[in-house]
Amino acid sequence: MTSIKQARDMFRLQREAKKIRKELKNIHVEAEGPGIKVVVTGEQEVHAIEISPDTDREALPTILKDALNRALKKAQVVSSEKMQAIMGDMGMPTEEGMRNMGS
Secondary structure (H helix, E strand, C coil): CCCHHHHHHHHHHHHHHHHHHHHHECCCCCEEEEEEEEEECCCCCCEEEECCCCCCCCHHHHHHHHHHHHHHHHHHHHHHHHHHHHHHHHHCCHHHHHHHCCC
Protein backbone atom coordinates (compact mmCIF):
# COMPACT_ATOMS: atom_id res chain seq x y z
CA MET A 1 0.00 0.00 0.00
CA THR A 2 1.32 3.44 -0.89
CA SER A 3 1.68 5.93 1.91
CA ILE A 4 0.67 9.56 1.58
CA LYS A 5 4.33 10.59 1.76
CA GLN A 6 5.22 8.21 -1.08
CA ALA A 7 2.35 9.56 -3.17
CA ARG A 8 3.49 13.15 -2.53
CA ASP A 9 7.07 12.22 -3.43
CA MET A 10 5.92 10.60 -6.68
CA PHE A 11 3.82 13.63 -7.58
CA ARG A 12 6.77 15.91 -6.84
CA LEU A 13 9.07 13.71 -8.92
CA GLN A 14 6.65 13.83 -11.86
CA ARG A 15 6.37 17.62 -11.57
CA GLU A 16 10.16 18.02 -11.42
CA ALA A 17 10.67 15.63 -14.34
CA LYS A 18 8.22 17.67 -16.43
CA LYS A 19 10.13 20.84 -15.52
CA ILE A 20 13.42 19.21 -16.51
CA ARG A 21 12.00 18.09 -19.87
CA LYS A 22 11.03 21.72 -20.56
CA GLU A 23 14.56 22.84 -19.69
CA LEU A 24 16.08 20.13 -21.89
CA LYS A 25 14.20 21.49 -24.91
CA ASN A 26 16.15 24.73 -24.52
CA ILE A 27 19.58 23.12 -24.08
CA HIS A 28 21.51 22.76 -27.32
CA VAL A 29 24.43 20.37 -27.69
CA GLU A 30 26.78 20.52 -30.68
CA ALA A 31 29.10 18.10 -32.42
CA GLU A 32 31.21 18.78 -35.48
CA GLY A 33 32.82 16.76 -38.20
CA PRO A 34 34.76 17.76 -41.31
CA GLY A 35 32.46 20.34 -42.91
CA ILE A 36 29.47 19.46 -40.71
CA LYS A 37 27.92 20.85 -37.55
CA VAL A 38 25.04 19.10 -35.79
CA VAL A 39 22.94 20.61 -33.00
CA VAL A 40 20.56 18.52 -30.89
CA THR A 41 18.42 19.46 -27.90
CA GLY A 42 18.79 18.01 -24.43
CA GLU A 43 15.72 15.95 -25.33
CA GLN A 44 17.80 14.30 -28.06
CA GLU A 45 15.95 15.86 -30.96
CA VAL A 46 17.84 17.22 -33.96
CA HIS A 47 17.68 21.01 -33.89
CA ALA A 48 19.96 21.89 -36.82
CA ILE A 49 22.39 20.42 -39.31
CA GLU A 50 24.86 22.65 -41.14
CA ILE A 51 26.80 21.24 -44.09
CA SER A 52 29.57 23.22 -45.73
CA PRO A 53 29.27 23.42 -49.54
CA ASP A 54 32.78 21.98 -49.95
CA THR A 55 32.05 18.86 -47.85
CA ASP A 56 32.96 15.60 -49.58
CA ARG A 57 29.57 14.25 -50.71
CA GLU A 58 30.89 10.68 -50.82
CA ALA A 59 31.88 10.82 -47.14
CA LEU A 60 28.82 12.82 -46.07
CA PRO A 61 26.73 9.89 -44.72
CA THR A 62 29.59 8.64 -42.52
CA ILE A 63 30.56 12.10 -41.28
CA LEU A 64 26.93 13.00 -40.56
CA LYS A 65 26.24 9.74 -38.74
CA ASP A 66 29.34 10.17 -36.56
CA ALA A 67 28.50 13.79 -35.68
CA LEU A 68 24.88 12.91 -34.88
CA ASN A 69 25.92 10.01 -32.66
CA ARG A 70 28.38 12.19 -30.73
CA ALA A 71 25.80 14.96 -30.28
CA LEU A 72 23.14 12.50 -29.10
CA LYS A 73 25.54 10.92 -26.60
CA LYS A 74 26.36 14.37 -25.20
CA ALA A 75 22.63 15.11 -24.91
CA GLN A 76 22.10 11.81 -23.06
CA VAL A 77 24.77 12.80 -20.54
CA VAL A 78 23.16 16.22 -19.99
CA SER A 79 19.73 14.64 -19.56
CA SER A 80 21.03 11.99 -17.18
CA GLU A 81 22.83 14.58 -15.02
CA LYS A 82 19.67 16.69 -14.76
CA MET A 83 17.51 13.71 -13.76
CA GLN A 84 20.09 12.44 -11.25
CA ALA A 85 20.08 15.85 -9.57
CA ILE A 86 16.32 15.53 -8.99
CA MET A 87 16.65 11.99 -7.70
CA GLY A 88 19.44 13.02 -5.32
CA ASP A 89 17.36 15.93 -4.03
CA MET A 90 14.55 13.51 -3.25
CA GLY A 91 16.84 11.10 -1.42
CA MET A 92 16.57 8.46 -4.12
CA PRO A 93 19.64 6.46 -5.15
CA THR A 94 21.57 7.94 -8.06
CA GLU A 95 24.11 6.27 -10.30
CA GLU A 96 26.93 8.09 -8.50
CA GLY A 97 25.55 7.09 -5.12
CA MET A 98 25.34 3.47 -6.21
CA ARG A 99 28.99 3.59 -7.37
CA ASN A 100 30.05 5.07 -4.03
CA MET A 101 28.26 2.29 -2.14
CA GLY A 102 30.39 -0.30 -3.93
CA SER A 103 33.65 1.38 -2.89
